[in-house]
Structure formats: C-alpha cells, structure tokens
Amino acid sequence: MPKRILIGTVVSDKTDKTVTVLVERRVKHPLYGKIIRRSKKYAAHDEENAFHIGDRVRIEETKPISKTKTWKVLDSLQAGKGVAIEANLDVEAAN
Numbered sequence: 595m596p597k598r599i600l601i602g603t604v605v606s607d608k609t610d611k612t613v614t615v616l617v618e619r620r621v622k623h624p625l626y627g628k629i630i631r632r633s634k635k636y637a638a639h640d641e642e643n644a645f646h647i648g649d650r651v652r653i654e655e656t657k658p659i660s661k662t663k664t665w666k667v668l669d670s671l672q673a674g675k676g677v678a679i680e681a682n683l684d685v686e687a688a689n
Contacts, residue, residue: 597654597655597656598654598655599652599653599654599655599668600615600617600636600652600653600665601617601650601651601652601653601671602615602616602617602618602636602650602651602653603615603616603648603649603650603651603674604616604645604646604647604648604649604651604674605635605647606647607640607643607645607646607647610643611639611640611641611643612637612638612639612640612663613637613638613640613645613651613667614635614636614637614638615635615636615637615638615651615653615665615667616633616634616635617633617634617635617636617653618631618632618633619631619632619633620632636653636665637660637662637663637665638651638653638663638665638666638667639656639659639663639665639666639667640666640667644670645667645670646674647674648673648674648675649670649672649673649674650670650671650672650674651667651668651669651670651671652667652668652669652671653665653666653667653668654666654668
C-alpha cells in the first residue's frame, strides 16, 4: 500500500527535530453546497531542523516515531518569509 503524501504549511518549529504542519483541504458542504476549508495539524519529523515557520512542505506517512509523530518531512516546496522578517528586525535593532 503506498504511503500518503500531503502538502501543508509549517506553523511551528519550536520543538527539537519536529515541525507542526497545517494541512488545509477544501470540501463541499453536504447541505448548502458551499466550498469550505477544513484543516488539520500534523507533527512531522525534521531530522536536521531545516524547516521554519511559513515553509510550504510535503510530508509523508511513516511508522510511528513517537506518540504523536507518524509523519516525516520530505522536502520544501516554497520557503517561508518568516526568516527574512526576523533578519530585518535585527538590522533595525542595531541602528
């Protein structure tokens, strides 16, 4: 059976070797027919702590790594803007 692969956005990178990824999906409301967004957060394994808040990443289902971690980050699709903002704040604070 193939492993599931999802695409989401990193919303937290505070924990060591773990990132929290928010995956959004769009579904049609059963009664009214309007397209609505549903989201879920997944804890994903990030061995090198390479991914940061705002990064768009692909995660793959894997065997359980811990109580809540059953996903690992494959790669980054798009870098987030959070790192650049932090760098600009440091420059402004120095002036």
